[in-house]
Amino acid sequence: MPGDLVLEVRDLKTSFQLHKQDYRVLHGVSFEVARHETLCVVGESGCGKSVMTLSIMGLLPENATVQAQSIRLDGQELTALSPRQMNKVRGRKMGMIFQEPMTCLNPLLTIGRQMTEGLKLHLGLGKEEARRVALETLKQVGVSNPEERLRQYPFQLSGGLRQRVMIAMVLSLNPRLLIADEPTTALDVTIQKQVLLLLRQLKHQLDAGVLFITHDLGVVAEIADRVIVLYAGVKVEEGGVRQIFEQPAHPYTIGLLAAVPNIKSEGYTLSPIPGTPPNIAQAIEGCRFHPRCGRATDICREQAPALRALAPGHSAACHHLEVRP
Amino acid sequence: MSLAPLMTLNKLKKRFPLGGGRSIKAVEDISLTVFQGEKLGVVGESGCGKSTLGRVILQLYRQTSGACVYYGKSLQEARPRYFAREVRKLPRYQRRADKAYQRSLQVEDQARAARAHMEEFSAQASHRETRAYNRWSRRADRQAFRALELRKQASRQLREGSRTVGSLILSKDLDQVQQLYTQALHQLTQAHQARRQLLRLGRLAPAYLPDSEKDMPEHRAAAELAQRRMNQAMDSARAALAQAEGMKHQNLLMLTERCGDPAYWQKLDNNQESGINLGKLSGRELRDVRRDLQMIFQDPAASLDPRQTVGRAIEEPFRIHTKLDKAARKARAVELLEIVGMKEEHHGYYPHQLSGGQKQRVGIARAIALHPRFVVLDESLSALDVSVQAQVLLLLNDLQAQFGLTYFFITHNLGVVKHFCDRVMVMYLGHICELAPAKPLFDRPLHPYTRSLLASVPVPQVPEFETDEAPLMGEVPSAVSPPGGCVFHPRCPDMIPICQAQRPPMVEAAPGHSVCCHLYTKDSLEEVAHEPGPAL
Numbered sequence: 012m013p014g015d016l017v018l019e020v021r022d023l024k025t026s027f028q029l030h031k032q033d034y035r036v037l038h039g040v041s042f043e044v045a046r047h048e049t050l051c052v053v054g055e056s057g058c059g060k061s062v063m064t065l066s067i068m069g070l071l072p073e074n075a076t077v078q079a080q081s082i083r084l085d086g087q088e089l090t091a092l093s094p095r096q097m098n099k100v101r102g103r104k105m106g107m108i109f110q111e112p113m114t115c116l117n118p119l120l121t122i123g124r125q126m127t128e129g130l131k132l133h134l135g136l137g138k139e140e141a142r143r144v145a146l147e148t149l150k151q152v153g154v155s156n157p158e159e160r161l162r163q164y165p166f167q168l169s170g171g172l173r174q175r176v177m178i179a180m181v182l183s184l185n186p187r188l189l190i191a192d193e194p195t196t197a198l199d200v201t202i203q204k205q206v207l208l209l210l211r212q213l214k215h216q217l218d219a220g221v222l223f224i225t226h227d228l229g230v231v232a233e234i235a236d237r238v239i240v241l242y243a244g245v246k247v248e249e250g251g252v253r254q255i256f257e258q259p260a261h262p263y264t265i266g267l268l269a270a271v272p273n274i275k276s277e278g279y280t281l282s283p284i285p286g287t288p289p290n291i292a293q294a295i296e297g298c299r300f301h302p303r304c305g306r307a308t309d310i311c312r313e314q315a316p317a318l319r320a321l322a323p324g325h326s327a328a329c330h331h332l333e334v335r336p
Numbered sequence: 337m338s339l340a341p342l343m344t345l346n347k348l349k350k351r352f353p354l355g356g357g358r359s360i361k362a363v364e365d366i367s368l369t370v371f372q373g374e375k376l377g378v379v380g381e382s383g384c385g386k387s388t389l390g391r392v393i394l395q396l397y398r399q400t401s402g403a404c405v406y407y408g409k410s411l412q413e414a415r416p417r418y419f420a421r422e423v424r425k426l427p428r429y430q431r432r433a434d435k436a437y438q439r440s441l442q443v444e445d446q447a448r449a450a451r452a453h454m455e456e457f458s459a460q461a462s463h464r465e466t467r468a469y470n471r472w473s474r475r476a477d478r479q480a481f482r483a484l485e486l487r488k489q490a491s492r493q494l495r496e497g498s499r500t501v502g503s504l505i506l507s508k509d510l511d512q513v514q515q516l517y518t519q520a521l522h523q524l525t526q527a528h529q530a531r532r533q534l535l536r537l538g539r540l541a542p543a544y545l546p547d548s549e550k551d552m553p554e555h556r557a558a559a560e561l562a563q564r565r566m567n568q569a570m571d572s573a574r575a576a577l578a579q580a581e582g583m584k585h586q587n588l589l590m591l592t593e594r595c596g597d598p599a600y601w602q603k604l605d606n607n608q609e610s611g612i613n614l615g616k617l618s619g620r621e622l623r624d625v626r627r628d629l630q631m632i633f634q635d636p637a638a639s640l641d642p643r644q645t646v647g648r649a650i651e652e653p654f655r656i657h658t659k660l661d662k663a664a665r666k667a668r669a670v671e672l673l674e675i676v677g678m679k680e681e682h683h684g685y686y687p688h689q690l691s692g693g694q695k696q697r698v699g700i701a702r703a704i705a706l707h708p709r710f711v712v713l714d715e716s717l718s719a720l721d722v723s724v725q726a727q728v729l730l731l732l733n734d735l736q737a738q739f740g741l742t743y744f745f746i747t748h749n750l751g752v753v754k755h756f757c758d759r760v761m762v763m764y765l766g767h768i769c770e771l772a773p774a775k776p777l778f779d780r781p782l783h784p785y786t787r788s789l790l791a792s793v794p795v796p797q798v799p800e801f802e803t804d805e806a807p808l809m810g811e812v813p814s815a816v817s818p819p820g821g822c823v824f825h826p827r828c829p830d831m832i833p834i835c836q837a838q839r840p841p842m843v844e845a846a847p848g849h850s851v852c853c854h855l856y857t858k859d860s861l862e863e864v865a866h867e868p869g870p871a872l
């Protein structure tokens with residue numbers, strides 16, 4: 012249902028210039044997000060998750076270059092837009108939730124002021140109307156005493172409450188795409204669970220798709236419909252959430268799943284992936300995972316593997332997919 | 337894991353004053369024994385006091401009250417000056433206890449007198465009479481309360497004294513007790529000096545001296561002499577202590593009405609500490625003990641100085657605590673790098689040239705440099721990626737097996753705790769909720785908080801069905817004015833009436849499995865039975 016896609020990204024390549032040298036961080040990533048769907052992007056720190064979202068939103072610093080065949084949001088091509096037009100799209104059609112809501116909230120303004128400003132600016136609502144919508148969305152995300160919250164400043168709220176307020180703020184603008192970058196990482200597990208359940212409920216009510224970034228496989232299992240696994244700037248595997256957790260194919264995905272100490276499993280033995288994820292300055296020929304891969308052979312060191320379909324909706328990039336360790 | 341205690345915490349409390357008589361109650365009444373060689377996991381939501389507890393144990397913060405006793409060093413190994421201080425204070429404890437008790441008797445008399453006055457008036461008569469009645473009644477209550485306080489004060493003084501000499505604090509011949517202890521201490525100091533000499537000669541810590549030097553004849557003679565001196569001093573110290581021990585339970589001063597009760601003597605004897613009460617050490621004495629107690633922090637980058645090479649960072653503890661020369665220090669640093677799975681070349685690296693996992697390895701190398709006994713890890717792996725986290729856990733496992741380390745493993749990651757720790761302590765708002773070996777804790781959690789916490793942990797398995805309700809609603813209340821009764825009651829799904837009024841006691845629900853919840857005490861089990869609906 013191509014008509015139902017809210018986001019379509021083709022061949023996204025992003026590089027940074029540091030000390031007059033170009034370092035590529037994303038090596039051609041493609042994916043799409045459909046309406047009422049949560050796509051999780053999972054990978055270790057530095058693999059390019061956040062750069063990916065910032066590339067889509069056009070929020071990268073000056074020294075970054077974004078190249079993409081196409082980035083379409085709700086049918087509109089974003090690659091051709093000027094920064095001013097991009098600004099408008101960002102406010103109207105994309106909502107963002109970050110790990111630390113304080114980075115997005117103005118500490119000097121009350122919650123009410125910040126919520127209504129956005130509504131007035133982007134949706135052209137009047138003062139009373141904006142206040143009514145703000146109250147309604149706060150209630151919708153389960154914030155207690157919404158009237159009082161509107162009068163409070165961000166620092167007066169706990170981390171969990173701030174994250175709820177952030178979500179309400181984003182929701183009130185009725186975006187087509189919700190981008191959540193590690194939104195629950197700074198929260199305690201009990202509060203994380205509350206926020207994840209909230210996001211899951213909202214997904215059905217909203218007319219939007221969700222792009223959810225996380226490093227935590229437990230969170231992925233809980234919230235994703237589909238998953239892409241990113242390693243060192245490359246999409247190594249993509250599939251439905253059951254495909255990824257029950258039939259992982261790529262050696263990296265398999266290794267990652269084996270490294271998580273799971274509270275539900277018995278007799279887990281600590282099984283790390285040897286080595287560390289590469290940093291951007293390291294040039295790696297062939298498969299980017301080969302220095303850490305137990306299945307690596309000569310071809311892996313020479314030739315980058317292409318994505319291969321394994322089942323409908325499930326694909327992985329590896330020369331030796333059929334070899335089970 | 338042996339069952340020898342390495343550290344006991346006794347009613348440990350830490351408050352951070354805020355001014356205006358208010359304070360953050362970060363750690364409330366923690367009593368716990370940490371055993372030698374165990375990996376104790378400490379979990380709970382942020383702000384539950386985990387980190388504060390770890391820091392109080394290491395005396396990075398001083399406790400507000402309670403004791404933290406370390407058994408890894410014997411008195412003669414630690415410089416026993418604090419012990420000498422306590423011995424000098426013994427008469428003062430006794431005197432103060434006596435004074436508080438005598439005063440409490442007087443106040444009690446006054447209270448009785450006030451009550452007698454009160455009864456002269458009647459509460460139902462004229463307005464004036466009622467006022468007089470109320471006045472005397474208030475005074476009587478106040479004085480009764482004050483007497484009680486004084487009684488407690490007396491007990492407290494005796495308890496403090498008993499930490500050093502047990503029930504001998506009740507002795508009429510406290511002078512003689514004091515003398516014997518001073519004598520023993522003098523001998524212990526001698527032994528300590530001889531021991532230090534042995535250390536210098538490389539006889540006790542072979543790692544610090546090259547073998548060739550240890551076998552030189554003049555060294556051998558000096559070492560033998562020191563050894564003899566040490567043994568003699570220890571023998572006389574033991575004799576003096578034994579003589580004091582013989583005076584126990586004889587010739588008692590009847591300071592309070594409990595003083596004749598053998599159960600009370602027993603209690604005081606139990607208070608006697610064979611370990612080192614860390615809270616009573618002075619800064620310098622603490623430095624000596626601190627070699628044994630190390631901490632590994634959460635952020636590997638923040639704990640390293642960016643201008644210092646890895647080698648220098650690892651050698652720092654040797655510069656501070658040992659007299660090793662440069663070459664020996666470097667040799668030890670390289671050895672340590674290898675132990676933590678790094679290479680000699682890393683010796684010259686700067687922190688920014690290392691990955692997060694490597695920085696954490698350097699932090700670990702530094703912490704184990706002086707062969708500590710007890711290591712506090714505060715969220716030490718939380719900043720690492722899962723693939724690397726497992727590598728560091730394996731390293732910690734190896735080191736534990738190799739050096740018999742004891743870990744106090746603070747984390748919010750319950751998955752790691754389940755697979756890494758032997759025992760788990762669950763904390764909420766400064767209190768222990770549950771303490772049990774890892775397997776029963778995860779298989780059969782008892783405390784309602786533990787259950788909801790476990791149910792909240794995301795698992796890397798696609799759930800069979802979607803739930804709509806979070807296992808635990810609301811957020812952790814403020815530690816400035818925590819809820820009364822059971823601190824968990826406002827969020828507890830299993831609350832029963834008694835929970836609001838009374839703090840639950842810690843009970844051992846199964847061998848080694850303790851839980852602090854009314855659902856598991858006898859009284860409340862009966863109350864539950866009388867409840868109309870099922871509470872469990």
Ligand SMILES: Nc1ncnc2c1ncn2[C@@H]1O[C@H](COP(=O)(O)OP(=O)(O)O)[C@@H](O)[C@H]1O
Binds near residue numbers: 388
């Ligand atoms: N130095 C300090 N000054 C004042 N309050 C502190 C300090 N350190 C910790 N606290 C408070 O003590 C409580 C427990 O904190 P902490 O032990 O850090 O919790 P945890 O490690 O479980 O996250 C919190 O309310 C915290 O704000």
Ligand code: SF4
Binds near residue numbers: 262298300302
């Ligand atoms: S292509 Fe080769 S190195 Fe890369 S993941 Fe597959 S087997 Fe491993």
Ligand code: SF4
Binds near residue numbers: 783785
């Ligand atoms: S004591 Fe009561 S409130 Fe506290 S945990 Fe147990 S049942 Fe819940």
Ligand SMILES: [Mg+2]
Binds near residue numbers: 382
């Ligand atoms: Mg902490």
